[in-house]
Amino acid sequence: VPDSSSNACEVCRCLNGNLVCRARTCPVVSTTAFHITTGRGGCCPTCDGCQFGSSTYDDGAIFASHDNTCLTCVCSKGTVSCVNKPCAEVACSNPSIGSCDCPVCSGCSYNGDTLYEDGQFFNPPDNPCRRCSCYEGNVLCRDTRCPVPDCAKPETPSGECCPKCTEAIHKCCGSCENCFYLNQTWSNGHRFQPNACQDCVCINGNIQCVTKACRPLSCPLNQQGTCCPICDRCYLDVENRNVASGFSWRVSECQSCRCDLGSIVCSTQQCPMLDCPHGMLTYKQPVTPGECCPHCIPRPASCVAFGDPHYQTFDGRMIHFQGTCRYLLTADCSRAAFRVEVENRNIGGDARVSWTDRVHMTVAHHRITVDGFYNVMLNGTQVPHLPLLIKPYIFIDKSANTLLINTHLGVRLSWNALQHHLQVEVPSSFKKKLCGLCGNFNNLPQDDLRLRNSRIARSDIQFGNNWKVLGREMQSCPDATPYNPCDGISYRKRKRANNACKVINSDLFAQCHQVVSPAMYFSACVHDVCACGGNEDYCLCDVLETYAAQCRRAGVVVRWRSSTLCALNCPSELGYVFDECGSPCKRTCANTNLPPSVIEEQCYMPCVSGCQCPAGMVEYDGRCINSMDCPDT
Structure with missing residues (x-):
């Protein structure tokens, strides 16, 4: 039979026909309980509330420990249980440990053991090349950039970050102007190469070295005895092929190039100054095939x-x-x-x-x-x-x-x-x-x-x-006879002819007198003005234009026309303007799309005087128009 008893404090059971009973075992009541009761019909005492220190707490109450503020306690059926308080979450990445072993953002910890104050700079023990600082619980670090040492085999001392040159021994010699380096004394200012990759100089007892910088190559080829890799060929874009180092070729009559260890080096021929003798001039274009420099030819x-x-x-x-x-x-x-x-x-x-x-x-x-x-x-x-x-x-x-x-x-x-x-x-x-x-x-x-x-x-x-x-048709044409038109006119007319032609000898043409003598043209002018009778201005302007044209051919442009001297009026309503030295290469709608070089091949005069279209305009059907207005052909 199951356990049964009329006494709540006994436990009985039937064992081999006999009823065997024993007293019920009660659990030990906590000494922190402040109220113990058996309850109605009960046998064992139970706790109602807890006593902790000098304070009593109801069953289920949660309270802080009196002697350790980091503990939180709870009363459960007369028993007080205490655990550490939970820590609040922090927003910093390297917090320090505060009260109750909780992380705080005032100060920093690094690698979980070393503590640093807020604002403190430090080098981590495991990395001397790193410089860190603590800021509100965050550790900020950056790596140190080391300068390139001026020696072939630098070494990094223990506990330091950057490599240093250890083989150079500098000694002060006498006046501290010479240098002692690599078991050799170097005079002040002397430059030398201790190896293929360095250039050094002795300055007031100190050796200063610079390591050569190697440029990146698309065709590296290491060669013994050199510091940087080299190329043994050059690529020619125009010909789409590679040429060996040392190969040379001509780009034009005046320029030649060669391949020098992967680099294309070009040079232009320098032409000497020419001083052509009398009756000769400097010949520049067109250049003789295969020749670069100008030379003297008969004028x-x-x-x-x-x-x-x-x-x-x-x-x-x-x-x-x-x-x-x-x-x-x-x-x-x-x-x-x-x-x-x-x-x-x-x-x-x-x-x-x-x-x-x-x-x-x-x-x-x-x-x-x-x-x-x-x-x-x-x-x-x-x-x-x-x-x-x-x-x-x-x-x-x-x-x-x-x-x-x-x-x-x-x-x-x-x-x-x-x-x-x-x-x-x-x-x-x-x-x-x-x-x-x-x-x-x-x-x-x-x-x-x-x-x-x-x-x-x-x-x-x-x-x-x-x-x-x-x-x-020429058989009936008579021979000319000697005739001077100035002989048959009055003194006043001869004087007027001389006065009119004096303009050739005046300051108006002075800049041309040194290159084209005016004497012959003055004589021809007087002759023509005497012969022209009532049309003196026409004959005068004819000779003046001839002299001005010879000046232009000699490289001197004289702007001699004015409103009172041989004025030449161009039809402005058609867009023309007068130009004393206009281009002989006339631009028209027919050639406006041709390159200037094609047109200039046929132009040979330095410039011509007369009515021209302004810059940006072209000639079409006897007038000047914008090149954009040319009709389609």
Whole structure:
């Protein structure tokens, strides 16, 4: 049977037919209990509340320990149990240990053992290269950057962070100017290399060394005895290939390059200063193939026909000849490579004076004729519009008031029909090969009056008549006779002509006097003004423009025109402006998209005077327009 008893303090059970009873064992009551009771029907005493120290607490009460504020106690059925108080969470990463062994953010701990005060700096024992500080429970650290030691084998002393040079022994010698290093004495200021990677110098008893910095390479190749890796080849982007170190090549006539241990080193040839003798000039472009530096060549020659008319020969002699026929101006009399003829006609009603009215040129089996209205005939057919290019022989174009003809021979012609001004330029290759009114181009003006039979004429008239072009249409053209227009006019008119032409000798042209003598042009000016009669201003301006053109050719630009002297009015309503030295490379809608170098290949005059389109504008249909407004072609 189960345990049973009528007495609550006994426990009975049936054992082999006998009822065996024993007294119930009661648990020990805590001495901290302040109220012990058996309870109704109970046998064993129970606790109701606790006594802790001098205080009593109800069952289930939680309270702090009186003798240890870090403990929290609880009363449970007369028994008091105490545990450590829980610590509050902190926001710092390296807190220190405060009261009750709880972390606090005033001060820091490092690696769990060492405590540091707030604001304290320290080097961790396990890492001398790290510098740390404590701030409100947080440890902030940064690593020390060590300087590069100036020696090949630096060592780091125990307990220190940075490596140091230990093999250098510096001794003060005498006045402390010399240095003792690597068992050797070095004088003050002496530079040396203790190894392949260092450059050292002795300064007042101290050795200062700098270690070479090696640049990064895309093709490193270590070589014994060198400090830094090297390259044994160079890559050429243009040719997409590698070349060995030491290989050299030419980039242009003036520049060459070589491969030097992975680096491309280029050098430009330095040209010496040239001082060309008289009659020679510095030849720069086009450069002879394969050559870089300029050299001296014979100066190109220029012959000018102007006024009524006057001819300045290739060798600089001035000839006055007023014939009214067709004449050989100049030609290649050795190989007949080219020929230039001029037609003169009377000025007004005076049959004794004339000016150039038409120009004929023969070159490369082509016949070119230009007249006083800039009409161009090619092989008997009128050219409808310019520019005209016959590759590679002839280029013809008009810029301002000047018509330009350029040939493959280097023979160049410019024609200002309004002022009857013609200029022919020939290269030095035609020296001593020419004949005609422009002379023989041998740098001797004394023999420029040479006739067809190689004799020297006695006068300009005899010389000019001798070079009349023979032909059926010229048979009826009479020879010119000697005539000076100033002889047949009054003293007042002669004086007026002299006064008008004095402007050539004035300060207005002073900057040009040193390069182009004004004497011959003054004489020609007086001659023409005397012949012009009532049109003196026209003849005066013709000669002044001729002299100004020669100045421009010599590199001196004289801005001589004014509102009272030979004013040239350009049609501003069409967009034109006057330019004393405008570009001969006229920009038009036809060539506006071409590179300037392509246009300039055919331009040879330094500049021309006349009506030009302003910068940024191009010529189209007789007016200046913005290049963006050119019609599509």
